[in-house]
Amino acid sequence: MTSPPVVDVAHVTKTFGENLALDDVTLTIARGELVGLLGPNGAGKSTLISLLTGLRKPSSGSVRVLGGDPRDPATRVAVGSTPQQTGLPETLKVDEVVEFVSRHYPDPADADELLERFGLTDLVHRQCGALSGGQQRRFAVALAMLGRPALVLLDEPTTGLDIDARHTLWNAIEAYQAEGGTVLVTSHYLEEIQRLAQRVVVIDHGRVLVDDTTRAVIDRVDVDRVALVSADARLADLPEVMSLEREGEDVTLLTPDADALVRRLVTEDIEFRRLRVAGASLEDAFAQLTALTAGDHR
Numbered sequence: 702m703t704s705p706p707v708v709d710v711a712h713v714t715k716t717f718g719e720n721l722a723l724d725d726v727t728l729t730i731a732r733g734e735l736v737g738l739l740g741p742n743g744a745g746k747s748t749l750i751s752l753l754t755g756l757r758k759p760s761s762g763s764v765r766v767l768g769g770d771p772r773d774p775a776t777r778v779a780v781g782s783t784p785q786q787t788g789l790p791e792t793l794k795v796d797e798v799v800e801f802v803s804r805h806y807p808d809p810a811d812a813d814e815l816l817e818r819f820g821l822t823d824l825v826h827r828q829c830g831a832l833s834g835g836q837q838r839r840f841a842v843a844l845a846m847l848g849r850p851a852l853v854l855l856d857e858p859t860t861g862l863d864i865d866a867r868h869t870l871w872n873a874i875e876a877y878q879a880e881g882g883t884v885l886v887t888s889h890y891l892e893e894i895q896r897l898a899q900r901v902v903v904i905d906h907g908r909v910l911v912d913d914t915t916r917a918v919i920d921r922v923d924v925d926r927v928a929l930v931s932a933d934a935r936l937a938d939l940p941e942v943m944s945l946e947r948e949g950e951d952v953t954l955l956t957p958d959a960d961a962l963v964r965r966l967v968t969e970d971i972e973f974r975r976l977r978v979a980g981a982s983l984e985d986a987f988a989q990l991t992a993l994t995a996g997d998h999r
Protein backbone atom coordinates (compact mmCIF):
# COMPACT_ATOMS: atom_id res chain seq x y z
CA MET A 702 0.00 0.00 0.00
CA THR A 703 1.37 3.42 -0.86
CA SER A 704 1.38 5.97 1.96
CA PRO A 705 -0.67 9.16 1.51
CA PRO A 706 1.11 12.39 0.58
CA VAL A 707 2.52 14.27 3.56
CA VAL A 708 0.60 17.35 2.46
CA ASP A 709 -2.60 17.09 0.47
CA VAL A 710 -4.39 20.37 -0.13
CA ALA A 711 -7.32 20.18 -2.55
CA HIS A 712 -9.23 23.18 -3.94
CA VAL A 713 -8.79 25.21 -0.81
CA THR A 714 -10.26 28.64 -0.44
CA LYS A 715 -9.80 30.81 2.64
CA THR A 716 -11.54 34.09 3.14
CA PHE A 717 -11.21 36.66 5.92
CA GLY A 718 -14.43 38.64 5.61
CA GLU A 719 -14.32 40.12 2.13
CA ASN A 720 -10.65 39.28 1.76
CA LEU A 721 -9.82 36.22 -0.35
CA ALA A 722 -6.50 35.00 1.09
CA LEU A 723 -6.40 31.62 -0.73
CA ASP A 724 -8.22 30.99 -3.97
CA ASP A 725 -8.68 27.35 -5.08
CA VAL A 726 -5.25 26.14 -3.98
CA THR A 727 -4.29 22.54 -4.76
CA LEU A 728 -0.94 21.20 -3.64
CA THR A 729 0.52 17.83 -2.70
CA ILE A 730 3.89 17.19 -1.14
CA ALA A 731 5.41 13.71 -0.95
CA ARG A 732 7.53 12.36 1.87
CA GLY A 733 11.13 13.58 1.75
CA GLU A 734 10.51 16.65 -0.41
CA LEU A 735 11.91 20.09 0.46
CA VAL A 736 9.59 22.63 -1.10
CA GLY A 737 10.04 26.40 -1.21
CA LEU A 738 6.84 28.43 -0.93
CA LEU A 739 7.28 31.84 -2.51
CA GLY A 740 5.08 34.83 -3.03
CA PRO A 741 5.05 38.58 -2.50
CA ASN A 742 3.81 40.11 0.79
CA GLY A 743 0.18 39.24 1.36
CA ALA A 744 0.22 36.42 -1.23
CA GLY A 745 -1.25 33.89 1.21
CA LYS A 746 1.83 31.93 2.36
CA SER A 747 1.27 32.28 6.10
CA THR A 748 -2.41 31.55 5.67
CA LEU A 749 -1.59 28.31 3.87
CA ILE A 750 0.85 27.34 6.61
CA SER A 751 -1.75 28.10 9.29
CA LEU A 752 -4.10 25.62 7.57
CA LEU A 753 -1.37 22.96 7.59
CA THR A 754 -0.60 23.50 11.27
CA GLY A 755 -4.30 23.28 12.06
CA LEU A 756 -4.47 26.80 13.49
CA ARG A 757 -7.12 27.75 10.95
CA LYS A 758 -9.53 25.81 8.83
CA PRO A 759 -10.30 26.35 5.18
CA SER A 760 -13.48 28.16 4.10
CA SER A 761 -13.87 25.40 1.50
CA GLY A 762 -11.81 22.54 0.12
CA SER A 763 -9.85 19.93 2.03
CA VAL A 764 -6.53 19.93 3.89
CA ARG A 765 -4.94 16.64 4.87
CA VAL A 766 -1.58 16.26 6.56
CA LEU A 767 0.00 12.80 6.86
CA GLY A 768 -3.36 11.40 5.86
CA GLY A 769 -5.14 13.05 8.80
CA ASP A 770 -6.88 16.24 9.81
CA PRO A 771 -4.27 18.87 10.77
CA ARG A 772 -6.56 20.00 13.62
CA ASP A 773 -6.41 16.56 15.18
CA PRO A 774 -3.75 16.35 17.98
CA ALA A 775 -2.61 12.97 16.63
CA THR A 776 -1.64 14.70 13.37
CA ARG A 777 -0.22 17.82 15.00
CA VAL A 778 2.25 15.85 17.07
CA ALA A 779 3.97 14.79 13.82
CA VAL A 780 4.28 18.35 12.48
CA GLY A 781 6.93 20.84 13.58
CA SER A 782 6.57 24.50 12.79
CA THR A 783 8.01 27.92 13.44
CA PRO A 784 5.71 30.87 12.96
CA GLN A 785 7.17 34.22 11.85
CA GLN A 786 7.08 35.46 15.44
CA THR A 787 8.64 33.16 18.00
CA GLY A 788 7.35 33.61 21.54
CA LEU A 789 9.94 31.90 23.72
CA PRO A 790 9.46 32.17 27.51
CA GLU A 791 11.93 34.90 28.52
CA THR A 792 12.89 33.57 31.95
CA LEU A 793 13.32 29.89 31.10
CA LYS A 794 16.73 28.60 30.13
CA VAL A 795 17.36 26.90 26.79
CA ASP A 796 17.78 23.44 28.38
CA GLU A 797 14.61 23.92 30.43
CA VAL A 798 12.58 24.73 27.34
CA VAL A 799 14.07 21.72 25.55
CA GLU A 800 13.14 19.47 28.48
CA PHE A 801 9.62 20.92 28.63
CA VAL A 802 8.96 20.63 24.89
CA SER A 803 10.50 17.11 24.69
CA ARG A 804 7.92 15.82 27.12
CA HIS A 805 5.16 16.57 24.65
CA TYR A 806 6.48 14.02 22.17
CA PRO A 807 6.47 10.22 22.28
CA ASP A 808 9.91 9.85 20.70
CA PRO A 809 11.87 13.10 20.94
CA ALA A 810 15.20 13.64 19.21
CA ASP A 811 18.44 13.53 21.16
CA ALA A 812 18.52 17.08 22.54
CA ASP A 813 22.32 17.40 22.75
CA GLU A 814 22.74 16.28 19.18
CA LEU A 815 20.01 18.61 17.96
CA LEU A 816 21.41 21.65 19.81
CA GLU A 817 24.86 20.86 18.45
CA ARG A 818 23.49 20.72 14.92
CA PHE A 819 21.97 24.18 15.38
CA GLY A 820 25.12 25.63 16.95
CA LEU A 821 23.37 26.17 20.29
CA THR A 822 25.44 23.94 22.58
CA ASP A 823 27.19 26.84 24.32
CA LEU A 824 23.87 28.52 25.08
CA VAL A 825 22.04 25.74 26.94
CA HIS A 826 22.23 27.51 30.30
CA ARG A 827 21.21 30.89 28.96
CA GLN A 828 17.74 32.33 29.56
CA CYS A 829 15.73 32.64 26.36
CA GLY A 830 15.25 36.34 27.01
CA ALA A 831 19.02 36.75 26.91
CA LEU A 832 19.40 35.15 23.47
CA SER A 833 19.96 37.43 20.50
CA GLY A 834 17.23 37.63 17.89
CA GLY A 835 19.21 35.34 15.60
CA GLN A 836 19.85 32.81 18.38
CA GLN A 837 16.14 32.76 19.23
CA ARG A 838 15.32 32.13 15.58
CA ARG A 839 17.73 29.19 15.39
CA PHE A 840 16.41 27.83 18.66
CA ALA A 841 12.83 28.05 17.41
CA VAL A 842 13.71 25.95 14.35
CA ALA A 843 15.56 23.44 16.55
CA LEU A 844 12.44 23.16 18.74
CA ALA A 845 10.32 22.54 15.63
CA MET A 846 12.46 19.45 14.98
CA LEU A 847 12.64 18.23 18.58
CA GLY A 848 9.69 15.85 18.29
CA ARG A 849 11.18 14.11 15.21
CA PRO A 850 8.32 15.42 13.08
CA ALA A 851 7.55 13.89 9.70
CA LEU A 852 6.88 17.40 8.36
CA VAL A 853 8.29 20.79 9.28
CA LEU A 854 6.75 24.08 8.22
CA LEU A 855 9.20 26.96 8.36
CA ASP A 856 7.85 30.47 7.86
CA GLU A 857 10.76 32.81 7.14
CA PRO A 858 13.19 30.83 9.33
CA THR A 859 16.28 32.89 8.55
CA THR A 860 14.95 36.44 8.81
CA GLY A 861 17.44 38.57 10.72
CA LEU A 862 20.17 35.90 10.78
CA ASP A 863 23.75 36.69 9.88
CA ILE A 864 25.38 34.65 7.15
CA ASP A 865 27.05 32.13 9.51
CA ALA A 866 23.83 31.48 11.39
CA ARG A 867 22.01 31.13 8.11
CA HIS A 868 24.49 28.49 6.91
CA THR A 869 24.13 26.62 10.19
CA LEU A 870 20.39 26.59 9.73
CA TRP A 871 20.59 25.47 6.10
CA ASN A 872 22.85 22.58 7.08
CA ALA A 873 20.46 21.56 9.85
CA ILE A 874 17.48 21.68 7.47
CA GLU A 875 19.39 19.62 4.90
CA ALA A 876 20.37 17.09 7.55
CA TYR A 877 16.72 16.78 8.56
CA GLN A 878 15.74 16.13 4.94
CA ALA A 879 18.58 13.61 4.53
CA GLU A 880 17.02 11.65 7.39
CA GLY A 881 13.75 11.45 5.45
CA GLY A 882 12.06 14.63 6.70
CA THR A 883 9.67 16.70 4.61
CA VAL A 884 9.94 20.49 4.60
CA LEU A 885 7.83 23.40 3.41
CA VAL A 886 9.75 26.64 3.79
CA THR A 887 8.96 30.25 2.97
CA SER A 888 11.66 32.86 2.58
CA HIS A 889 12.17 36.25 1.09
CA TYR A 890 15.81 35.28 0.46
CA LEU A 891 15.42 33.61 -2.88
CA GLU A 892 19.03 32.50 -3.10
CA GLU A 893 18.28 30.50 0.01
CA ILE A 894 15.33 28.74 -1.62
CA GLN A 895 17.41 28.19 -4.76
CA ARG A 896 20.08 26.49 -2.68
CA LEU A 897 17.76 24.44 -0.43
CA ALA A 898 14.62 23.52 -2.31
CA GLN A 899 14.29 20.99 -5.11
CA ARG A 900 10.80 22.24 -5.84
CA VAL A 901 9.21 25.68 -5.78
CA VAL A 902 5.58 26.71 -5.43
CA VAL A 903 4.87 30.36 -6.22
CA ILE A 904 1.62 31.87 -5.02
CA ASP A 905 0.29 35.34 -5.62
CA HIS A 906 -3.09 36.81 -4.72
CA GLY A 907 -3.96 33.47 -3.12
CA ARG A 908 -3.46 31.42 -6.29
CA VAL A 909 -0.77 28.95 -7.26
CA LEU A 910 1.09 30.51 -10.19
CA VAL A 911 3.80 27.90 -10.59
CA ASP A 912 4.57 24.51 -9.08
CA ASP A 913 7.68 22.94 -10.56
CA THR A 914 11.24 21.89 -9.89
CA THR A 915 13.50 24.77 -8.92
CA ARG A 916 15.58 24.16 -12.04
CA ALA A 917 12.56 24.29 -14.33
CA VAL A 918 11.31 27.51 -12.72
CA ILE A 919 14.68 29.18 -13.27
CA ASP A 920 14.87 27.86 -16.83
CA ARG A 921 11.59 29.58 -17.65
CA VAL A 922 13.36 32.91 -17.69
CA ASP A 923 15.34 33.35 -20.77
CA VAL A 924 17.90 35.84 -19.48
CA ASP A 925 21.53 35.87 -18.49
CA ARG A 926 22.99 37.94 -15.73
CA VAL A 927 26.22 39.70 -16.76
CA ALA A 928 28.61 41.47 -14.42
CA LEU A 929 31.48 43.64 -15.61
CA VAL A 930 33.54 46.67 -14.69
CA SER A 931 33.12 49.63 -17.03
CA ALA A 932 32.73 53.40 -16.82
CA ASP A 933 31.05 53.61 -20.24
CA ALA A 934 27.60 55.26 -19.96
CA ARG A 935 26.48 53.84 -23.33
CA LEU A 936 26.00 50.39 -21.76
CA ALA A 937 22.50 51.20 -20.53
CA ASP A 938 21.34 52.04 -24.07
CA LEU A 939 22.55 48.92 -25.85
CA PRO A 940 19.68 47.00 -27.46
CA GLU A 941 20.80 43.73 -25.80
CA VAL A 942 20.49 45.23 -22.30
CA MET A 943 17.14 44.65 -20.57
CA SER A 944 18.01 46.26 -17.24
CA LEU A 945 21.15 47.55 -15.63
CA GLU A 946 22.37 48.43 -12.15
CA ARG A 947 25.53 50.41 -11.59
CA GLU A 948 27.60 51.01 -8.48
CA GLY A 949 30.53 53.18 -9.49
CA GLU A 950 32.15 51.13 -12.25
CA ASP A 951 30.61 47.84 -11.12
CA VAL A 952 27.80 47.02 -13.50
CA THR A 953 25.30 44.17 -13.31
CA LEU A 954 22.87 43.75 -16.17
CA LEU A 955 20.30 41.36 -17.53
CA THR A 956 20.35 40.36 -21.18
CA PRO A 957 18.38 37.86 -23.28
CA ASP A 958 21.55 36.99 -25.22
CA ALA A 959 24.95 37.23 -23.53
CA ASP A 960 26.82 36.23 -26.72
CA ALA A 961 25.23 39.04 -28.73
CA LEU A 962 25.94 41.48 -25.92
CA VAL A 963 29.63 40.57 -25.87
CA ARG A 964 29.88 40.99 -29.64
CA ARG A 965 28.22 44.40 -29.28
CA LEU A 966 30.69 45.50 -26.58
CA VAL A 967 33.53 44.69 -28.92
CA THR A 968 32.08 46.28 -32.10
CA GLU A 969 31.08 49.45 -30.19
CA ASP A 970 34.56 49.61 -28.68
CA ILE A 971 33.21 49.74 -25.14
CA GLU A 972 35.97 49.31 -22.59
CA PHE A 973 35.33 46.70 -19.94
CA ARG A 974 37.13 44.42 -17.51
CA ARG A 975 36.25 41.33 -15.46
CA LEU A 976 33.28 40.20 -17.55
CA ARG A 977 31.32 37.38 -15.85
CA VAL A 978 28.23 35.66 -17.27
CA ALA A 979 25.86 33.69 -15.05
CA GLY A 980 22.51 32.08 -15.80
CA ALA A 981 19.32 33.53 -14.40
CA SER A 982 18.64 33.12 -10.69
CA LEU A 983 15.46 32.13 -8.93
CA GLU A 984 15.13 35.79 -8.01
CA ASP A 985 15.06 36.76 -11.70
CA ALA A 986 12.44 34.08 -12.39
CA PHE A 987 10.32 35.20 -9.46
CA ALA A 988 10.48 38.86 -10.47
CA GLN A 989 9.37 37.98 -13.98
CA LEU A 990 6.56 35.65 -12.83
CA THR A 991 5.01 38.04 -10.35
CA ALA A 992 5.40 41.03 -12.67
CA LEU A 993 3.42 39.12 -15.30
CA THR A 994 0.45 38.69 -12.97
CA ALA A 995 0.58 42.15 -11.35
CA GLY A 996 -1.28 43.62 -14.30
CA ASP A 997 -4.17 41.15 -13.90
CA HIS A 998 -5.14 42.41 -10.47
CA ARG A 999 -4.54 46.13 -10.35
Ligand SMILES: Nc1ncnc2c1ncn2[C@@H]1O[C@H](COP(=O)(O)OP(=O)(O)OP(=O)(O)O)[C@@H](O)[C@H]1O
Nearest residue numbers: 717720721722740741742743744745746747748749
Ligand atom coordinates in the same frame (compact mmCIF):
# COMPACT_ATOMS: atom_id res chain seq x y z
N1 LIG B 1 -6.46 37.29 10.37
C1 LIG B 1 -6.66 37.91 9.21
N2 LIG B 1 -7.72 38.73 9.03
C2 LIG B 1 -7.94 39.36 7.86
N3 LIG B 1 -7.15 39.25 6.79
C3 LIG B 1 -6.07 38.44 6.89
C4 LIG B 1 -5.76 37.73 8.11
N4 LIG B 1 -4.64 37.03 7.91
C5 LIG B 1 -4.24 37.27 6.63
N5 LIG B 1 -5.11 38.12 6.03
C6 LIG B 1 -5.04 38.59 4.65
O1 LIG B 1 -4.89 37.48 3.81
C7 LIG B 1 -3.97 37.76 2.75
C8 LIG B 1 -2.83 36.76 2.79
O2 LIG B 1 -2.03 37.04 3.93
P1 LIG B 1 -0.79 36.13 4.38
O3 LIG B 1 -0.35 36.62 5.72
O4 LIG B 1 -1.16 34.70 4.26
O5 LIG B 1 0.28 36.49 3.28
P2 LIG B 1 1.82 36.13 3.21
O6 LIG B 1 2.06 35.60 1.84
O7 LIG B 1 2.19 35.25 4.34
O8 LIG B 1 2.50 37.54 3.35
P3 LIG B 1 3.92 37.99 4.04
O9 LIG B 1 4.99 37.61 3.05
O10 LIG B 1 3.76 39.46 4.15
O11 LIG B 1 4.02 37.29 5.35
C9 LIG B 1 -3.56 39.20 2.94
O12 LIG B 1 -4.38 39.99 2.12
C10 LIG B 1 -3.82 39.48 4.40
O13 LIG B 1 -4.12 40.83 4.60
